[in-house]
Amino acid sequence: MHETTTPTLLFVIGPAAVGKMTVGGAIAERTGFKLFHNHMTIEPLARLFGHGSPQFQRLNHGFREQILAEAAGSDLPGLVFTLVWAFDDPEDAALVERYTAPFRERGARILFLELTADQAVRLVRNAGETRLAEKPSKRDLEWSNRNLVGMDAKHRLNSIDEFAHVPESHLLVDNTELAPAEVAERAVAYFGL
Template identity: 55%
Template sequence: MSAASSEPASDLLFVTGPPAVGKMTVGQEIADRTGFRLLHNHLTIEPVLQLFPFGSAPFKRLVGDFRRRLVEEAAASDLPGLIFTYVWAHDVPEDHAVVERYAQCFRVRGGRVLHLELTAELRERLSRNTGPSRLAAKPSKRNVDASRRNLLDLDARHRLNSEPGELDGWADASLRIDNTHRSPQDVANEAIDHFGLAVPREAP
């Protein structure tokens, strides 16, 4: 048995919820305080959009392959943990299969799978959809009219938050927060406490 096998396994923290609910911002707050790495969904989307249109077959293949390989490598690494943000359509079985596939990369190594689900009122999400941090990190959202239409269309076509009890027992620990009127820092603090994430002590 190698020495590395005695090290604690990394955790995978899913941050899910509808578009513009604050997944990336909350995830970054948690990453900054814990040393976890943040893989927000547009880190894989934006490069592929330079070549192929959203939703096309090559786009889906490449984004799926990139995410899978990144998650696999993170699970096998000595990183303290990975935060993965995802718009999870709970009415689409394929979405559950994708999330479970990523979770298994960590489960088979003894890591925890954690789930933070965010929800917020539509009016607040539409406001956040044009926020400067979102537009800076996600160039494809800078066409704000198209982005707004996409947000409303996804809301109309899919169920982007889970129903009570739907995911009971799926994750090792889970937390659902309505962050309509809460700051990202406040939400991150609650998540860190709830999941018992280690926060490195600052050097004196």
């Protein structure tokens, strides 16, 4: 397990089915960090209120903020949090600010591992066994594939220069042809985790 004097919040960001949860899990295994993947709040709320409803949105963001605040104040050495970030949507940037606030207050390292992969590869990954086991809302593959393609068309899901001012806190990896373990090793080495 990695020993650290300040907590670390590592975001794993990128478009749908790029491998955020799988890579995040591989990083957690190597560091002793805990994995908090975005569907840990999405799935129960989607079943109760329907994905995207006002109740879903309010509770999803509220639960995430509470969990992240508790993690920041705990003795965890670090947390890996996965997120689809629409860089063209100012509300997403504001959410990230709220999610990071309790960690910033503690002087934590806040890092961003950004994944990108070809859409065709992501559509194959969208039907992956682990993904479907952890994310029941993705099991309707016709809907899920349509949603993936639609999100790609509607939003900019990878950064351009948003992290130019903090290059040491951001790593972009095209994992189209890389195994999750290889991406995890790169991230652990780059960030010194």
